[in-house]
Amino acid sequence: MDLLPTLIDFILHVDRYLAEFVAQYGPWVYALLFLIVFVETGLVVMPLLPGDSLLFVVGALAGAGLMNLPLSLAVLLLAAVLGDQLNYSIGRRLGPRVFQWENSRFFNKAAFAQAHAFYERYGGITIVLARFMPFIRTFAPFVAGVAAMSRTRFTAYNLAGGTLWVVGVLMAGYWFGNIGWVKGNLEKIIWALILVPSVLAIAGAWRARRKGAVA
Secondary structure, three states: OOHHHHHHHHHHOHHHHHHHHHHHHOOHHHHHHHHHHHHHHHOOOOOOOOOHHHHHHHHHHHHOOOOOHHHHHHHHHHHHHHHHHHHHHHHHHHHHHHHHOOOOOOOOHHHHHHHHHHHHHHHHHHHHHHOOOOOHHHHHHHHHHHOOOOHHHHHHHHHHHHHHHHHHHHHHHHHHOOOHHHHHOHHHHHHHHHHHHHHHHHHHHHHHHHHHHHO
């Protein structure tokens, strides 16, 4: 029962936790960062781990001279790309079993066939944009695997999306994370990084569902 409050506190005060970890364990922080991002993107059961806020804070710490910028970029990009590849592979492995299921209350073959068609047509941009959406980025590669999106296409967009996400958010922290106003409102910024993309994703899904119902 104590795990969830601790996790929420870590997400909202990741700057404090990381600074303390760097002070105590030095270069081991890069192993910790790799593990967090790899698990968040690689295991569909762990969507609550920090992503955007972690990258932003790492950039800010690098800007303050507490972490190595090139090494941080390399470690986090590797973790993000490998995590998505693992998540996709798990979905891909489960996909054939899923497609063998008969139609039931909980499964519809036609729906999964439509998901496959969607990912072949729009999956690339979905994989890229999902990187910037908490929770969704954890599920998108798994669904792409289940929907049998081709590995070549997935890998290309995984590299593109991972690069844009890691470099973009981390460098934003590097350039702006140590500004007084930003440091003073970091908790609000973290909430915004979590809530704004999530609300946009929900609104987009609702609009798409409404259009489908009308059609």
